[in-house]
Amino acid sequence: MNNLLQEKLDQAVSILQEKGVAAWLTFVRETSQVHDPCLDLILGLELTWQSALIIGRDGQRIAIVGFFDTDNVRNTGGWTEVIGYHQSLREPLLDALKRLDPAQIAINTSENDPAADGLTHGLYLVLTGLLAGTPYADRLVSAEEIIGALRGRKSPGEIARIRRAIATTEEMFAALTPRLRPGLTEIEIAALLQADLAARGLEPAWSREHCPIVNAGPDSTPGHAAPAHHRTQRGHLLHLDFGVKQDGFVSDLQRMWYFLDEGESGPPDDVRRAWDACWAALEAGRAALKPGVMGWEVDAAARSALVAAGYPEYQHGLGHHVGRTAHDGSTILGPRWERYGRSPYGVIEPANVMTLELGVAVPNRGYIGLEEDVLVTETGAEYLSTPQKELWCI
């Protein structure tokens, strides 16, 4: 069994014990069509027919899968019992539940955390249909807390992989800087990074059309837009939001350049003031980020620092988990806005890996956006990335 799968399956059992949940059931089908993100943590394979992956608090790990998938699941080495079926999973599923007789069965459904919400509504109806008339029908609970802990508490192997993805990204930014000059379009700059990705045989951290996000100058809207025809120009800012996927784990960083105008030896005052205010706010957020606090408290520390410095609130959250995906689910370091649901109320834990990101628009210059990746320790949060404390001037 590969080490990462071993680490996460062991962790899953201890989280069930800690949360007092008897069993966790991941119920899926045709996972290359709709993919439950939990599969990457506990299996690392696609499954075809209806499949039930049951992890018990006592350490049992029972996989009930279509007959043609049994060899693959067995070969992962992660499952103590692999049961193949031909025509219906009903009988082996009910039989396994009868043997385990779990007081609670946690399923992958969550209103708040997309990464803990891999069970589709149709499959939920299939499952409740299979369990109808059995004692297990009334024992379903949400696995939100289990999945949040399992995804959020990065194992040593996961942290090592995220560090490598970040290091690669920093190398790529360093290689990009000498190629930047006034007059390049956002599309051309994106193409430089994408060519470097291809040369390294890597994937972008999120969808290719929007990774990197590139904003050149004041006419370019920051956000999730694709690179466009805006050109870098003296006296303007250049903003990149970029990450790579390496060995299954991603980075997520923003970096900034300023194109010096005639006679300038550094960024002008308006840019420098905004830069310093952003950094002070980000550091205020980092200071608030430690085990035991809620996500919204961390966001509020940074948000209020930025507002106190005279700049408007950023219209997003301060940060999110990073791991197998750039938005790695669970707790958000975000304001208590309706669109975030309960996710800002999650509690920070050691070994969480998160982004810290915020920004302000500088009139006539462009957008300043900062984003660093940090690891939560027992007492605080330390940088996994090399923080960009100074604007890079071209």
Next chain:
Amino acid sequence: MNNLLQEKLDQAVSILQEKGVAAWLTFVRETSQVHDPCLDLILGLELTWQSALIIGRDGQRIAIVGFFDTDNVRNTGGWTEVIGYHQSLREPLLDALKRLDPAQIAINTSENDPAADGLTHGLYLVLTGLLAGTPYADRLVSAEEIIGALRGRKSPGEIARIRRAIATTEEMFAALTPRLRPGLTEIEIAALLQADLAARGLEPAWSREHCPIVNAGPDSTPGHAAPAHHRTQRGHLLHLDFGVKQDGFVSDLQRMWYFLDEGESGPPDDVRRAWDACWAALEAGRAALKPGVMGWEVDAAARSALVAAGYPEYQHGLGHHVGRTAHDGSTILGPRWERYGRSPYGVIEPANVMTLELGVAVPNRGYIGLEEDVLVTETGAEYLSTPQKELWCI
């Protein structure tokens, strides 16, 4: 707007009219985490915050998305109204529904069709929470039929792309044949095809570890297993199940080789008899495949032909839709087994593109598996692939 998106959005409106459904709502969030397959048909982008994509029978197409995604959605050209929000989608969603006042709101949930089941259970609860106390709460219906028709009725642009993916796959099989010889392992044969894929800059049609599936000789289990150490050998069969993804569309084909033994000029009788029985069964299935029949009827025609020839039933369905994915949802040409739910009861329509696949194990020789891709016309089914009517002998 790209032509394919235009084709599918126009088709969606006419399917709503045909089915008498007032509006279709695709409700998603963080789609790079859990991806509703319908997004590929109607948008072609990932979305971050809770987003509602509403298509009305009258042709209105309203997208309510997070503010940072608005430019991207607008740039697709497919949506008549794009509404961005900052803190909550509640108000713009209820406002749009009030304006449309649809008698039915179809949502992406299905017990039978994974491709029509992209709405997660947690998001379903969020949606019913948003609609609680409004007249729309009781108007939710399943979009299964709409999505099945939209995915299943391939547009001209989609058929052209599938044809190209099939042609590429056939080129790759042709290039592979002269490189085959006794003594190669399944892993080595898979590596040859994967190197060719890489050289062409293409992706496999399904997960890389199992595409191609390779079965050399009688000790190799057909199914979804990864290539292993079994070696090709004189007197044995070699079976490949393979497809490519090109321009967003896939092929799915099985091809067969026989390694001539000393003194043989063609396949021996046991192999030839099984081959002929498989082909007769596949052709019986193709003869039954036409608009208006149910999926299980097509499967039954092939299945009974194979059994009548004295061979055991295959333990899977005869075929499935092919398109953006190898298992493209909707109707299955499969037996009425519980694991297939209602999907074998779907009705075949013109412009469906489907696989026809079945096989038998030949003792001491290996597995014979046939798979071709066909297009349903007004009157029958024609091959999109070049059917392999003869075993390829090495």
